[in-house]
Amino acid sequence: MMNKILTPFSRRGLSLKNHLVMAPMTRSRAINNLPNALMASYYAQRTGAGLIITEGTAPTPEALGYPRIPGIFSEDQIEGWQTITSAVHAAGTKIFVQLMHTGRIGHQDNLPDGATLVGASAIKATGQIFTDTAGLQDYSQPQALTTSGVAGVIHSHVVAAQNALKAGFDGIELHGANGYLLEQFLNPVINNRTDEYGGSIRGRSRLIVEMAKAIADTIGPEKVGIRFSPYSTLGDLPSYADDDVHETYAYLAQELDKLAIAYIHIAVNVPIPQKTLDAIRSSFHGTIILCNGLTPQTAEIALHNGFADLVAFGRSFLANPDLAERIARQAELNQPDYTTLYTPGAQGYTDYPLLTESTID
Numbered sequence: 044m045m046n047k048i049l050t051p052f053s054r055r056g057l058s059l060k061n062h063l064v065m066a067p068m069t070r071s072r073a074i075n076n077l078p079n080a081l082m083a084s085y086y087a088q089r090t091g092a093g094l095i096i097t098e099g100t101a102p103t104p105e106a107l108g109y110p111r112i113p114g115i116f117s118e119d120q121i122e123g124w125q126t127i128t129s130a131v132h133a134a135g136t137k138i139f140v141q142l143m144h145t146g147r148i149g150h151q152d153n154l155p156d157g158a159t160l161v162g163a164s165a166i167k168a169t170g171q172i173f174t175d176t177a178g179l180q181d182y183s184q185p186q187a188l189t190t191s192g193v194a195g196v197i198h199s200h201v202v203a204a205q206n207a208l209k210a211g212f213d214g215i216e217l218h219g220a221n222g223y224l225l226e227q228f229l230n231p232v233i234n235n236r237t238d239e240y241g242g243s244i245r246g247r248s249r250l251i252v253e254m255a256k257a258i259a260d261t262i263g264p265e266k267v268g269i270r271f272s273p274y275s276t277l278g279d280l281p282s283y284a285d286d287d288v289h290e291t292y293a294y295l296a297q298e299l300d301k302l303a304i305a306y307i308h309i310a311v312n313v314p315i316p317q318k319t320l321d322a323i324r325s326s327f328h329g330t331i332i333l334c335n336g337l338t339p340q341t342a343e344i345a346l347h348n349g350f351a352d353l354v355a356f357g358r359s360f361l362a363n364p365d366l367a368e369r370i371a372r373q374a375e376l377n378q379p380d381y382t383t384l385y386t387p388g389a390q391g392y393t394d395y396p397l398l399t400e401s402t403i404d
Contacts, residue, residue: 099143108149222278
């Protein structure tokens with residue numbers, strides 16, 4: 044019997060050749076922040092997935108917190124992405140671009156001239172980030188976005204979504220996880236704003252809801268997804284009351300369901316209480332993607348357990364371009380080389396071994 048993971052999927056306008064998703068993974072190969080031929084090879088190798096979600100991609104120059112991450116705010120970037128989306132579509136795979144605004148998680152040396160590091164508030168992150176100019180450096184001090192600045196961030200994401208369609212993408216994923224800008228707004232310790240984008244759960248969630256609505260109204264809700272990581276403290280996010288976290292994501296699921304967006308993508312960075320998963324599932328009637336810590340076996344079980352509609356793999360897709368075939372044949376998986384995750388060049392990027400004919404036989 045064929046695994047459910049490898050059978051076709053369709054819901055709310057999202058039709059895929061299987062239930063297998065390639066998760067977004069920062070790989071830092073976009074020299075000068077431009078998508079390139081090496082990246083096209085990387086994505087083309089992994090088209091066994093029904094859906095590919097790209098690495099985090101900056102919707103605007105001040106969103107480029109890391110070195111060598113791609114953008115989608117210039118004509119050259121749009122043209123670079125067109126080569127990638129064409130290669131992916133040739134294999135019958137859908138591809139969404141993940142729009143990632145890193146907010147305060149960044150360094151001024153990683154930003155283009157004239158761009159300023161911004162955040163929900165003027166609270167500097169503790170820790171360090173890699174720069175090509177001087178290696179590891181402390182995070183830069185962010186400027187708090189003004190209320191009009193928040194409107195500008197929403198507008199820049201709408202334009203980026205329009206650029207994504209020009210580049211041939213099937214849709215966009217908002218990065219609301221891993222301690223980046225959208226999640227910075229959700230966190231009541233980092234978000235000390237006194238305008239309508241701070242304070243209550245509704246206020247702290249307002250940026251996400253307004254941004255998702257503006258993009259859905261512009262490109263269609265069936266082309267919009269969002270990634271969350273409830274209870275996570277990645278990106279120097281302080282923890283806050285579990286009940287507050289629960290109510291935040293229950294509220295977001297309700298509001299995003301009203302917009303009828305395509306999916307919510309849940310990254311399990313830390314254990315998530317069942318009541319929170321149940322609240323998200325009961326409130327949101329679109330697709331739910333589950334990611335992090337899955338094996339082919341546990342992913343198959345997850346697809347039958349009622350919460351996840353699709354399952355996503357990051358590291359397994361990184362090290363196994365032919366992951367779908369390996370799942371089908373119950374073959375052993377390559378292990379990722381963590382020393383080359385973010386280094387320039389093909390090593391640890393496009394040179395992972397594929398199943399050979401002798402292996403298949």
